[in-house]
Amino acid sequence: MKHVDEFRDPAKARALAAEIRQLARQIGRGPDNPLLVMEVCGGHTHAIFRYGIQQLLPDTIEFVHGPGCPVCVLPMGRVDDCVALAERPEVIFTTFGDAMRVPGSRKSLLKAKAEGADVRMVYSPLDALQLARDNPGREVIFFGLGFETTMPSTAMTVLEAKRQGIDNFSLFCNHITIIPTIKAILDSPGMQLDGFLGPGHVSMVIGTAPYQFIAQHYRKPLVVAGFEPLDVLQSLWMVLRQIVDGRCEIENQYGRIVPEHGNEVALRSVQEVFELREFFEWRGLGSIDHSGVRVREAYAQYDAERKFPVPNLKIADPKSCQCGEVLKGAIKPRDCKVFGTACTPQTPLGSLMVSSEGACAAYYQYARIDTSRLREDRQDKVSA
Numbered sequence: 001m002k003h004v005d006e007f008r009d010p011a012k013a014r015a016l017a018a019e020i021r022q023l024a025r026q027i028g029r030g031p032d033n034p035l036l037v038m039e040v041c042g043g044h045t046h047a048i049f050r051y052g053i054q055q056l057l058p059d060t061i062e063f064v065h066g067p068g069c070p071v072c073v074l075p076m077g078r079v080d081d082c083v084a085l086a087e088r089p090e091v092i093f094t095t096f097g098d099a100m101r102v103p104g105s106r107k108s109l110l111k112a113k114a115e116g117a118d119v120r121m122v123y124s125p126l127d128a129l130q131l132a133r134d135n136p137g138r139e140v141i142f143f144g145l146g147f148e149t150t151m152p153s154t155a156m157t158v159l160e161a162k163r164q165g166i167d168n169f170s171l172f173c174n175h176i177t178i179i180p181t182i183k184a185i186l187d188s189p190g191m192q193l194d195g196f197l198g199p200g201h202v203s204m205v206i207g208t209a210p211y212q213f214i215a216q217h218y219r220k221p222l223v224v225a226g227f228e229p230l231d232v233l234q235s236l237w238m239v240l241r242q243i244v245d246g247r248c249e250i251e252n253q254y255g256r257i258v259p260e261h262g263n264e265v266a267l268r269s270v271q272e273v274f275e276l277r278e279f280f281e282w283r284g285l286g287s288i289d290h291s292g293v294r295v296r297e298a299y300a301q302y303d304a305e306r307k308f309p310v311p312n313l314k315i316a317d318p319k320s321c322q323c324g325e326v327l328k329g330a331i332k333p334r335d336c337k338v339f340g341t342a343c344t345p346q347t348p349l350g351s352l353m354v355s356s357e358g359a360c361a362a363y364y365q366y367a368r369i370d371t372s373r374l375r376e377d378r379q380d381k382v383s384a
Ligand code: SF4
Pocket: 320, 321, 322, 323, 324, 326, 333, 336, 337, 338, 339, 340, 343, 348, 349, 350, 351, 352, 353, 354, 360
């Protein structure tokens, strides 16, 4: 296959969906006890909704939306830290666009920018490094965010800053790691997943070997999946095929992008610049051991947390937000009390409604929710 349309071929999608229905019948679950397959990555959540994949499936298969959207899992306290850094007069604070609108306890970066902070959107950490070169009298901070997918480009930028002797560039590091997160989900009490669609972009860097414990220890199948509709359907078919065969393996549907052993150059740069934190705070999931990285001592001069005072406060989410339950797959976005009413893409209360990979944004955008009905339903419940 060379062209993207071939990954969206409706006839092939219908044929795959028919085979999935056949496998589901063989597995024999009912609608009250459906097969639960977690798509770890927010990119998959959006593909499922955008292409109407759930509608092709029987009601005996349910997708559980996972925590693989790095903007969504950013805790409010870290957003407050970003704002505190951005409001320093000497600082140019640079970030990817997704993070601009994530609410902190006082304000978002976008609001800080509107109030005068020098916050600039960049497309790459190298753009931030260029800003540092162009503004030698200012301090340029890059907001490093994301899983192993974006970690290498940040690490390589730090290495480049050192090579060029640029000392007015630093990194506010919020990079996180996928494996401890999946483990935390598997260890959550009451979590009854039957299998996983594994993240495609992260796996492009780390490869497929690090997931082996999921099959060997937890006895769950995982298939690393691409992001086109046929990728998602084929990956789901592969998960179900394993269940029917009584196998638990790590398989790679996204072989055109994901090498078994990952990207060695990228992994080397990550290893050189970063080390694991003892723990990292996740929105709604609490503190997860070894789930984030920080800048190594050898590169301390590029670490914004060492260079500037950072409040580093733990801030609880607003009581009405149920982002954590959605991130853990315990409820669907539309079950959140404020979905589509107080929390919308225009007025987000939680980060899952902001990010282009957020589950709540996907439901709002593609699930054709009639929000006036939602409001009426909730008013009925309140007055009942
Ligand atoms: S609707 Fe808003 S508050 Fe509720 S889970 Fe989604 S993002 Fe969080």
